[in-house]
Amino acid sequence: AQKVTQAQTEISVVEKEDVTLDCVYETRDTTYYLFWYKQPPSGELVFLIRRNSFDEQNEISGRYSWNFQKSTSSFNFTITASQVVDSAVYFCALTNLVRSGGSNYKLTFGKGTLLTVNP
Amino acid sequence: EPEVTQTPSHQVTQMGQEVILRCVPISNHLYFYWYRQILGQKVEFLVSFYNNEISEKSEIFDDQFSVERPDGSNFTLKIRSTKLEDSAMYFCASSARGGYTFGSGTRLTVV
Numbered sequence: 001a002q003k004v005t006q007a008q009t010e011i012s013v014v015e016k017e018d019v020t021l022d023c024v025y026e027t028r029d030t031t032y033y034l035f036w037y038k039q040p041p042s043g044e045l046v047f048l049i050r051r052n053s054f055d056e057q058n059e060i061s062g063r064y065s066w067n068f069q070k071s072t073s074s075f076n077f078t079i080t081a082s083q084v085v086d087s088a089v090y091f092c093a094l095t096n097l098v099r100s101g102g103s104n105y106k107l108t109f110g111k112g113t114l115l116t117v118n119p
Numbered sequence: 120e121p122e123v124t125q126t127p128s129h130q131v132t133q134m135g136q137e138v139i140l141r142c143v144p145i146s147n148h149l150y151f152y153w154y155r156q157i158l159g160q161k162v163e164f165l166v167s168f169y170n171n172e173i174s175e176k177s178e179i180f181d182d183q184f185s186v187e188r189p190d191g192s193n194f195t196l197k198i199r200s201t202k203l204e205d206s207a208m209y210f211c212a213s214s215a216r217g218g219y220t221f222g223s224g225t226r227l228t229v230v
Contacts, residue, residue: 035219045162045221047219050218095219105150105167105214106152106175107152107164107219109162111161
C-alpha cells in the first residue's frame with residue numbers, strides 16, 4: 001500500500017520569507033512518480049512538478065525548488081521569497097510508474113498543507 | 120496545451136436525486152479517473168477506467184456510483200441517489216504513463 005504524509009497541516013509566514021513544505025512517502029514499488037499540486041481557494045488542482053524515482057536531482061523553477069531524497073523517502077518543496085499569491089493548499093502525491101497488478105497509476109495524496117502568506 | 124474539461128462547474132441537487140458529472144479527457148490518454156475531495160479534506164481516489172471498463176475502484180465507490188464512456192470522448196460519473204455526504208468536489212483526470220492531467224472539478228452540493 002502507498003502512503004503520503006504531510007505532517008504540516010498549516011503554515012503561516014510573512015511575505016518574502018522562505019518556506020519549506022514537507023512530504024514523506026511510503027511505497028513498496030521501486031519505480032514511481034511523485035507530484036506536487038497547488039490548490040488555490042478557487043478549488044482547481046494546479047500541477048507544479050512531477051519527479052520520477054530514477055531521478056534524484058533537485059529541481060528549481062523560479063522561486064520554487066524541490067528536494068527529493070530517496071534515502072529518507074522525502075520530497076520537500078521550498079518556496080523562496082514567498083508572496084501573498086502563494087497562499088493555497090499544497091498537496092504531495094504518489095503513483096507507481098509501472099502498471100502492474102491493476103494499479104493503473106492511481107494517485108495517492110497527502111492531506112495537504114495550508115500555506116498562508118501574510119503581507 | 121490539452122485540457123481535461125469538466126461540466127458543470129457547480130451543481131446543486133436535492134437528496135435522493137440522480138446526478139451525472141461529465142468529463143472530456145485528453146483524447147490520446149488511455150486511463151481515466153474520478154477523484155473526490157470533501158471540503159477541507161484530501162483528494163481521494165474513486166475509480167479508474169481503462170479499455171472501456173473499470174480497472175480499479177475504492178471502497179468509497181459503492182453501488183450508488185457508476186462510470187461510463189458513452190461515446191468514446193465523454194467520461195461520466197453517475198450518482199444514483201445522492202446523499203448529503205456526497206457533497207464534495209469531484210475531479211476527473213486522465214493519464215498516459217504517469218503524465219497526469221486534472222480537470223478543474225465539479226463542486227456538487229446535496230441539499
